[in-house]
Amino acid sequence: MDNILDKYKTVAASDVTVWFEAAKASDFPKNGGACIKYKDKQIAVFNFAREGKWYACQNLCPHKMEMVLSRGMIGDDKGIPKVACPLHKKTFSLENGTNLNGDMEAIATYPVKIENDTVYVGFAE
Numbered sequence: 648m649d650n651i652l653d654k655y656k657t658v659a660a661s662d663v664t665v666w667f668e669a670a671k672a673s674d675f676p677k678n679g680g681a682c683i684k685y686k687d688k689q690i691a692v693f694n695f696a697r698e699g700k701w702y703a704c705q706n707l708c709p710h711k712m713e714m715v716l717s718r719g720m721i722g723d724d725k726g727i728p729k730v731a732c733p734l735h736k737k738t739f740s741l742e743n744g745t746n747l748n749g750d751m752e753a754i755a756t757y758p759v760k761i762e763n764d765t766v767y768v769g770f771a772e
């Protein structure tokens with residue numbers, strides 16, 4: 648059951664080899680998230696409009712292995728942008744995936760860039 652987690656590995660901006668065109672920026676809710684699919688991965692993309700930033704992470708919450716993080720509330724924990732899982736409120740840093748309110752393994756995060764109102768998510772392969 649843990650194997651599905653193996654699909655998701657954090658990608659550093661310097662390691663990106665593929666910028667996947669996800670959608671128009673205007674397709675994402677302000678201060679909220681949406682799920683995109685890249686190959687066999689579900690990726691949660693967040694439009695952190697109040698900070699003028701974008702983030703991406705695995706959509707899979709590692710707590711109960713549910714594909715739900717894109718529906719989580721985003722916010723900030725002492726200056727760290729975070730997402731709270733909508734099911735049991737485990738929270739994860741959107742900067743490095745760390746579980747901020749527990750000791751779960753970090754989730755995978757991915758670089759995001761916006762060009763010409765289009766959202767790209769970076770992958771390394």
Ligand code: FES
Pocket residue numbers: 708709710711712713732733734735736737
């Ligand atoms: S499934 Fe996400 S916190 Fe439980």
